[in-house]
Amino acid sequence: MKTPIKCLLICLLIMGCEGLDLPGELPSCVEDQIKFEVKNSKVREPNRASVNAYMYKGEKVYIFDPGSGYADWLFTAYNSDCEVICQFGGFAGMNTCPDFNEHSEYLGMVWEDPR
Numbered sequence: 007m008k009t010p011i012k013c014l015l016i017c018l019l020i021m022g023c024e025g026l027d028l029p030g031e032l033p034s035c036v037e038d039q040i041k042f043e044v045k046n047s048k049v050r051e052p053n054r055a056s057v058n059a060y061m062y063k064g065e066k067v068y069i070f071d072p073g074s075g076y077a078d079w080l081f082t083a084y085n086s087d088c089e090v091i092c093q094f095g096g097f098a099g100m101n102t103c104p105d106f107n108e109h110s111e112y113l114g115m116v117w118e119d120p121r
Contacts, residue, residue, distance in 0.1 A: 031116070040070070043072060067084060070082070
């Protein structure tokens with residue numbers, strides 16, 4: 007009798023887990039933002055969040071874009087150690103890296119919300 011109960015619990019656990027197809031190279035802070043967005047997106051309209059990679063001054067950085075649904079979102083560029091490199095946006099138009107466009111190379115989208 008214990009075996010069927012164990013099997014049932016394992017099946018429920020597997021079905022309850024949210025399977026995200028995340029690239030292995032993402033910093034943990036960006037993965038956390040993605041997981042938070044996917045979990046909370048059920049409350050509001052789909053927004054097509056994404057993560058884009060850039061090479062900025064010889065360092066690979068990742069910028070999480072939450073998509074639509076935020077009135078005042080601050081975009082933050084993180085390096086692979088989850089250190090904040092730049093911040094952009096918001097109502098105030100923050101830009102802590104005014105040379106980002108001149109010194110960055112777009113590497114591509116590394117994750118996009120599949121909805």
